[in-house]
Amino acid sequence: FNAQLLTIAEAKSSQITQWRNERLSHAEVLSSNRIFATAARQYLEAPTAGDTAKLNDYFLSLRKYYQYSGVLLVDSEGRIRFGLNGKKAALPADVIALIRQSLQCRQPLHGDIHEHDNNDATHIDFIAPLYDPDRPDHPAIGAVVLQADPNAFLYPLLQSWPTPSETSETLLVRRDGDDVLFINELRHRKDAALKLRRSLNETTLPATQAVLGREGIFEGLDHRQEPVIAALKAVPGVGWFI
Helix, strand or coil, X not given: CHHHHHHHHHHHHHHHHHHHHHHHHHHHHHHCCHHHHHHHHHHHHCCCHHHHHHHHHHHHHXXXXXXXXXXXXXXXXXXXXXXXXXXXXXXXXXXXXXXXXXXXXXXXXXXXXXXXXXXXXXXXXXXXXXXCCCCCCCCCCEEEEEEECHHHCHHHHHHCCCCCCCCCCCCCEEEECCEEEECCCECCECCCCCCCXXXXXXXXXXXXXXXXXXXXXXXXXXXXXXXXXXXXXXXCCCCEEC
């Protein structure tokens, strides 16, 4: 049984990593696309109806074929200049900071799963920095923000289980200050995603042990104080733990 748990944890970690890397590759393709960068530059400098139509068609394709819930074009200050939903509300400070970091290091980056008051749904932002193709050594002109909906793949992956079971479940967690934050919905508690948290002082909680760096099999008490056997596994590169 323990070996089975470890195998499931390893498989889910690998699938999450693959999903993340695929989204980053989409951002990399955007960053290196000279035709798209030219259209984006022209739009940012002096938008025309033709430029708007090009961006709209391209963004619609990204949403349709890669299941992004939102696609935004922002300038170098992180201000939204174009989006499929037509909204131009200011992005949250943490997303703007992520955009600036991506522009500075000249690499696609992603944030954490989050929800904000001015957004319709939970999502994770992937940033594709854009550069003038005629002046690639100059600072970035802006970026595309790809908003991935975790309900399209990530949450269903976590909620699935390879064999029939009345109690088994997968929990994705991360550290948030002195707490463990539960990222996904739980089998035995509704409306827990990004809301349920536990103190790191609860050392019998498998989630606590996971974020503190422990891996492998651990016997403890879950968030309901029920005895459980858990397989603990870090997801590389994201600060998440299974």
